[in-house]
Amino acid sequence: MRVLSISGIFLVATTQIVAGNNLNLAEERAAAVQQAFQLSWDAYYEHAFPHDQLKPVSQGADDSYGGWGATALDALDTAILMNNQQVVDQILDYVPTINFRSSSQGTVSLFETTIRYLGGLLSAYDLLNGPFSHLINDTSRATTLLTQADELAQSLKIAFNSETGMPYNGIDVGNQAIQGDPTNSLATIGTLVLEWTRLSDLTGNPEYGNLSQKAAPYLFNPQPSWASPWPGLVPNNLNISTGEFISDAINWDGGSDSYYEYLIKAYIYSPSQFSSYRDTWEAAVNSTIANLLQNTTTSSGQNLAYISTWDNGTFSSSMGHLVSFIGGNFLLGGSVLQRQDIIDYGILLTDGWYAAYSSSATKIGPGALSWNATAAADAGQSDQYDQLGFYYTAPQYVLRPETLESYYYAYRITGDQKYRDWSWEAFVGINSTCWTGSGYAEINNVDDTNQGGGFNDLQDSFLLAEVWKYAYLIQTDDAVWQVGKNGTNQFVYNTEAHPIKVKGN
């Protein structure tokens, strides 16, 4: 789940194609992604480190995630996977200096802190203790990552201090106080289990996993009864003190998305512990296919499939970019459960977002699209709708990873070269359109090749954690840290693309 923001400024962009002669195509592409990662890291390190994120246009710094260096922690495992010793060392030197017991910000988000920092620390620990141990000489370099993850969880765990055990999302870590709403969203409650359970398994302290699992019965047995019209699908907002649902919006968009994502990922992490999560995921996916999946047709007769939303009896034929991770999640779960039909729907949904990416002038997909003919006519977009089968309802691109993530799963699970080509096409578009001269920025309009119609002054940390990682890993060979072809996985990627070693491996 992420929050959207827009504004605009500009600078001159330069593009150049890397010419490689003796590398094969995939190696050449992987090297180009490594270069983009280095450019975004260098700009951050020079202008914004150890703040959370780079403002690439003004060359300033942003603190939105506690001010503990979100980009550094988000980038660490990407640098590890790329064998980038210099960047790994820069970040490992920094990690022991972070004080998670106080923050420059009054309120931090339990969810954001978990997926970026805890996920980043645990993933780096698992990789440096495992297949990337050659990147450290001294095992204390890795041990510190776990010590700091433990510190962070100690600092955050007050969030679970409620009648139901359901967490609050806003925490003042310095004063150890809950901030804000007595409600919480489905995604912010349901996207903790992987990281907190892994932390318990690595430290031997069962408290963390217990805390993150305690609210699950409220999500799996929804109350009141109107909350869940279809098995497995539930609304996006809850009352923390009662554990009851208090909205009737059902979708896979921000606020809900990674709850569904983690149901199957928790099962992959530990099948014996999380079989009820698997069952809920399968029910949710069955219900999604039966009720939310809709089709539209292009002018050339191609069928495209997308996921609609539902709110108290009303469907809306629209889909945000955030939801485009769903193809990859279906592919992953379908492969693990050996459900070829779910894999096939995952492919169909991934292909739907390729249609969106390939339709734009920059080859980057829009922030949201709709396949509602009436709404297209009302918006004066019937021409685009008639040709493409959809029209853009939000033209911006905010460096989001979800479509590249689905290409990644599609490639690993089907082995079809076209997904590598699609990922590369999107990478080239992002690399050239979003480049500011000093880091990469969000853009206002994917249909404008001239600096994307204007930059928004932010290089989100997930550009380094996710976009470059998925763009890189799809071009590299099978390995233990890659998603498995046949439903067997030694690592499972959290929602910020941090690979966590599955239990018992």
Ligand SMILES: *[C@@H]1O[C@H](CO)[C@@H](O)[C@H](O)[C@H]1NC(C)=O
């Ligand atoms: C990516 O962008 C950088 C910065 O403009 C440029 O140096 C590099 O050549 C680009 N890579 C590709 C493959 O276009």
Ligand SMILES: *[C@@H]1O[C@H](CO)[C@@H](O)[C@H](O)[C@H]1NC(C)=O
């Ligand atoms: C490990 O130590 C050797 C010898 O001191 C040094 O050459 C090498 O760069 C070090 N490697 C790492 C990953 O720190």
Ligand SMILES: *[C@@H]1O[C@H](CO)[C@@H](O)[C@H](O)[C@H]1NC(C)=O
């Ligand atoms: C964790 O949960 C298990 C099972 O409910 C319980 O037996 C154990 O006491 C709990 N441990 C802690 C530290 O809360």
Ligand SMILES: *[C@@H]1O[C@H](CO)[C@@H](O)[C@H](O)[C@H]1NC(C)=O
């Ligand atoms: C949550 O439930 C409590 C107890 O019934 C109630 O007092 C409170 O108003 C509810 N809050 C919201 C936001 O629904």
Ligand SMILES: *[C@@H]1O[C@H](CO)[C@@H](O)[C@H](O)[C@H]1NC(C)=O
């Ligand atoms: C989902 O649908 C499949 C195929 O119809 C069925 O075999 C399976 O039992 C269903 N799973 C759940 C949890 O409803």
Ligand SMILES: *[C@@H]1O[C@H](CO)[C@@H](O)[C@H](O)[C@H]1NC(C)=O
């Ligand atoms: C959409 O198309 C897919 C693939 O052809 C098909 O399986 C599905 O039943 C269709 N769904 C609807 C609602 O028409």
Ligand SMILES: *[C@@H]1O[C@H](CO)[C@@H](O)[C@H](O)[C@H]1NC(C)=O
């Ligand atoms: C759903 O809509 C009906 C009217 O169509 C309204 O009476 C009801 O309160 C709504 N439900 C919720 C939970 O908002």
Ligand SMILES: *[C@@H]1O[C@H](CO)[C@@H](O)[C@H](O)[C@H]1NC(C)=O
């Ligand atoms: C389609 O758009 C019309 C006009 O905005 C709206 O009334 C209708 O509810 C929409 N239907 C769907 C399924 O999105």
Ligand SMILES: *[C@@H]1O[C@H](CO)[C@@H](O)[C@H](O)[C@H]1NC(C)=O
């Ligand atoms: C998948 O492949 C792995 C490694 O090649 C093998 O060990 C495993 O048995 C296979 N699993 C299934 C379900 O076919």
